[in-house]
Amino acid sequence: MDTGFRLAMLACALAVLGILGLIVYELITRSALSWHAFGPKFFFGSDWNPVEDQYGALPFVYGTIVSSILALLIAIPLSVGVAVFITEMCPKWLKGPLSFFTELLAAIPSVIYGLWAIFVLVPLLRTDVEPALAKTLGWTGLFSGAPYGIGMLAAGTILAIMIIPIISSITREVLSVVPQNQREGVLALGATRWEMIRIGVLRNARAGIVGGIILGLGRALGETMAVTMVIGNRPEIAKSLFAPGYTMASVLANEFSEATGDLYLSALIEIGLAPWLAFSPTNSAKQPETFICRR
Amino acid sequence: MRLRASWFGQSRVVSLRGRMSEAKVSSAKARSAPPQVSVWRRFVNHLMTGVAVLTVLIVLVPLVAIFGYLLYKGFGSINWAFLTQTPKPVGEPGGGMANAIVGSMFILAIGSLIGVPLGIGAGIYLSEYGRNRFGDAIRFISDVLNGVPSIVIGIVAYGVVVLRQKHFSALAGGFALAIMMIPTIARTTEQMLLLVPQAIREAAYGLGIPRWRATLSITLRTATSGVITGVMLAFARVAGETAPLLFTAFGNQFWNLRLDQPTAALPLQIFTYAISPFDEWHRQAWAGALVLIVLIVGAVAAVRIAVSRGTLAGAR
Numbered sequence: 149m150d151t152g153f154r155l156a157m158l159a160c161a162l163a164v165l166g167i168l169g170l171i172v173y174e175l176i177t178r179s180a181l182s183w184h185a186f187g188p189k190f191f192f193g194s195d196w197n198p199v200e201d202q203y204g205a206l207p208f209v210y211g212t213i214v215s216s217i218l219a220l221l222i223a224i225p226l227s228v229g230v231a232v233f234i235t236e237m238c239p240k241w242l243k244g245p246l247s248f249f250t251e252l253l254a255a256i257p258s259v260i261y262g263l264w265a266i267f268v269l270v271p272l273l274r275t276d277v278e279p280a281l282a283k284t285l286g287w288t289g290l291f292s293g294a295p296y297g298i299g300m301l302a303a304g305t306i307l308a309i310m311i312i313p314i315i316s317s318i319t320r321e322v323l324s325v326v327p328q329n330q331r332e333g334v335l336a337l338g339a340t341r342w343e344m345i346r347i348g349v350l351r352n353a354r355a356g357i358v359g360g361i362i363l364g365l366g367r368a369l370g371e372t373m374a375v376t377m378v379i380g381n382r383p384e385i386a387k388s389l390f391a392p393g394y395t396m397a398s399v400l401a402n403e404f405s406e407a408t409g410d411l412y413l414s415a416l417i418e419i420g421l422a423p424w425l426a427f428s429p430t431n432s433a434k435q436p437e438t439f440i441c442r443r
Numbered sequence: 444m445r446l447r448a449s450w451f452g453q454s455r456v457v458s459l460r461g462r463m464s465e466a467k468v469s470s471a472k473a474r475s476a477p478p479q480v481s482v483w484r485r486f487v488n489h490l491m492t493g494v495a496v497l498t499v500l501i502v503l504v505p506l507v508a509i510f511g512y513l514l515y516k517g518f519g520s521i522n523w524a525f526l527t528q529t530p531k532p533v534g535e536p537g538g539g540m541a542n543a544i545v546g547s548m549f550i551l552a553i554g555s556l557i558g559v560p561l562g563i564g565a566g567i568y569l570s571e572y573g574r575n576r577f578g579d580a581i582r583f584i585s586d587v588l589n590g591v592p593s594i595v596i597g598i599v600a601y602g603v604v605v606l607r608q609k610h611f612s613a614l615a616g617g618f619a620l621a622i623m624m625i626p627t628i629a630r631t632t633e634q635m636l637l638l639v640p641q642a643i644r645e646a647a648y649g650l651g652i653p654r655w656r657a658t659l660s661i662t663l664r665t666a667t668s669g670v671i672t673g674v675m676l677a678f679a680r681v682a683g684e685t686a687p688l689l690f691t692a693f694g695n696q697f698w699n700l701r702l703d704q705p706t707a708a709l710p711l712q713i714f715t716y717a718i719s720p721f722d723e724w725h726r727q728a729w730a731g732a733l734v735l736i737v738l739i740v741g742a743v744a745a746v747r748i749a750v751s752r753g754t755l756a757g758a759r
Contacts, residue, residue, distance in 0.1 A: 153655030154572060160564025161573065161581050164629060167622055168584050171591065174602040229498025237495055246499070253506050255739060257683020259710045260732045263717045264509050267516075267725070309505045316502075340480060340488035370592025372686040373710075377718060397594050397686070404598070405611075405690040420598045 179418035181411055190418060196383040198403075203415035205422070207383040211300070211393035215375060216368040218304025218389070219311055224361060226308075227316035228350075234316075235323040236345050247320065254313035262377035265306040270297040270378055273305070278390055293388045296380070301389040303379040307371060311364035318363060322356030323349055372397040396422065517733025520726040526734075530696050530712075536723055540731050542698045546613070546707040547735075549700060550692055551682060553617025558624030559674055563663075565625065566632025566670075571658055573633075582633075585626035596622050597687035605691060613699065613706035616692030620684065624677045631673025635666040679742040683735060685710035709735050 182190065186203060193204020234246055274297030281291040326349050334348035350357075380392020381402060396419050407413045524539050531538030565585075569578050600619035605611055639662050647657035663670065685708075688694075693705040694715065709731055716728035 150654050153658070157564050157568035157572060160561050161568040161578075161629075163561045164565050164581050164585055164588070164626060167588060167625065170603060171588075171595070171599050174599045175595070178598075178602055226498045226502055229495045230502050233495040233499050237492060249506055250502065252740075253509075255679065256509065257685070257710060257735060257739065259683065259685045259713050259717075260513065260736060261509070263713060263728055263732055264512055266717055268508060268512055309509075312502055338480070340484055342488040342491040343484070345491075366590055370590075370594070372592065372594045373714060377714070397592060400594050400598070401686060401689055404601070405693065417598055417602075420595050 175417060175421040179414050179421050181414035182418045183414075185411060186415075190415070191422065194383075194385060196399075198407075198409075198412050201409065201411050203411070205396070205415075205419050207385050208394050208396040208399050208419060209422075210385050211303075211379065212369055212395040212397070214389075215300055215303040215307060215379065215393065215395060216365060218300065219307030219368045220361065220365060222305065222308035223312045223315055223364060227312045227360075227364075228319055228357060230312070230316045231319035231323055232345060232350070234320055236341070236349065247317070250313045250316055253309070254317070258310065258371060258373040259377075261306055261310055262374035265302060265374060265378045269306060270302050273297045273302055277301075282390075289387050290389050293386075293390045295390055296392065298378055298380045298392060299390050300379065300386075300393045303375045303393070303395070304389070306374050306378055307368045310371065310374060311368050314367055315360045315364040318360030319353070319357050322353045322360065326352045370397060372401050376401045396420075513729070513732055513736060516726075516729035517736075520730040521733060522730075525727065525730050529698065533721065538727075540707075540709065540712050540727065540734070542695065543707040543709045543712040543731070544734060546692070546695065546699065547682070547709040550613055550616040550620060550688070550706060550708055551678065553613060553702070554620030554624060554681060555674075555678065556621075557617065558621035558677070559628060561621070562625045562628025562674075562677070563632050563670060565629035566636065566673075567658060567663065569629060569633040570636035571662070582630070585630050588622075588626040589630075592686075593623065593684050594686040594689075597690055600687065600691045608703060610703070611691060611693035611705040612703045613692055614702045616688045616706060616708065619687035619691045620681045623681050623684065623687065627677040627680065628673055631676065632666075632670050635669030635673060636662055638669065639665045675742050675745060679739050682739050682742065683710055685714050709738075 182203065186193070190203065191205050191209055193202075194206040195202050195204045196207060197203075230246075230250065234243060238246065274295050278291070278295030278297065278301065282295065285291045330348045330352055331344055334344045339347065375395050376398035379395060379398060381394050381398060382392040383394045383399070384391070386393070400416055400420055404413075404416050407416055522539075524537055525541075526539060526544070527541050528537070528539040529542045530540065565581065569581060572578070573581065596619050600615050600622065604615035604618050608615070643665060644657060644662055647661045648654070652661070688708050688711050692708050692711065694711045695705045695707040697707075699706045713728045713731045713735065716724040716731070719725070
């Protein structure tokens, strides 16, 4: 009986292994056709033409990377600021509600972020933010062209809103395990509070903050629904952030169930395989304490 | 006094002339710097405090805006018909998402039926038998699986279930959600079981209870509320998932409670309606979003209550 129970539990644990095997097997066997047809060129071709069975994934790779980097650029300073405020400056009564609210942001399903982005964020970008950006920073070439609202900028903004809770909650955990005597030591040398935070807290927490950022990046790269709803879904590479784009996850969401032809389906699955292989290392960021570097 | 400080490799020398005796050492709440601190350093201190407060305000704006809009638009659009009727054809006003609400619960039930026992079983293995290399491997794989983008899970469920069944089905949707639940539940169950004191297990063995019975009736029983917390969190996480259902459950305009037929789901319906060009459908998308968030926040609130009662209430 004991052996039986042990074997049953072992079977459950093997299910986890089985899932991994299933994912790898499915993705690799079903994308083999496209891999044989295009080889590594697949990720460097920019022609996506299902009618002529020509597939190049570069626009999707580009859109995924640019929208995620944009999201990080917006989210990193904001989330680190929030984490510093909550751990170092916040009055006690505000601490609980603030962390609860930022965690609540993480509980909202991505389709609701998308819904909000379509009806609130995109019109706001179209009428106010994008014209203002074009006027002041238009010379850089990043903010030129017609302000549709929908496009790379909208995708980056909504992604930033979605990853701020992740980065800030991990940063908060990391900051809170920085030993108290580090703070006291710096203060004892006569530092102001900001100098104490910079020298005594942030420096010690550097590696942990980077871990949080990597987790946020993983989420941004794999995010599907909210991005699909606002990025414009056009497989083109444009310099301007106002222009519509496409990401790897959103081309899957849009075209997978309508894909006709084996090569088309296989090309889409290859797009699904690539991000997964790229993101899986982002998951070692589990224990915030391990990131504290002690000297 | 001089202090070498480096931040991201940059090295600079900060001179700190404040008198040590006057610095507040007791806590991080030293509000005022010592009197001899230069004007510039005091200015930077205040500036950075202001910047931190500003970031909090900037982050709170979208949060408040999202919840405000959701409540405002959702309550403005929800009505009895929405909760009790199926969708009307395009152009006809009225109708609702009753089939999608029930469909979502149906798919979630299938996912939980597959995912919860397997996840808890894997958790039990990890905590009771998994203190070895194989256990470490399973732990690592669970963490990797937790980070797989949900759309990729959808592709796998498509390949495993839909292609073999030859059409989209509720079963495929449930299978996809189960795959997402298992690693999360396994890890939280393991952590909760590890919290149970070793002495309780030993007491059970001392009474001559066989190991399997001790694990199920003593260890698991003691950690029940913690395990339930983990299950509810996994449930809340997959309840709002849209991407893995797109090409598994697929959506349906009518009632379906058969395993092998396409089934409507709330997140799918919200997605379809949100990107449609019809005002009436936009209205219903907001109402659907409100129902979805009430379901999820309800689950999370239930978890909070369970946690506040103590994850190990039985062990005390």
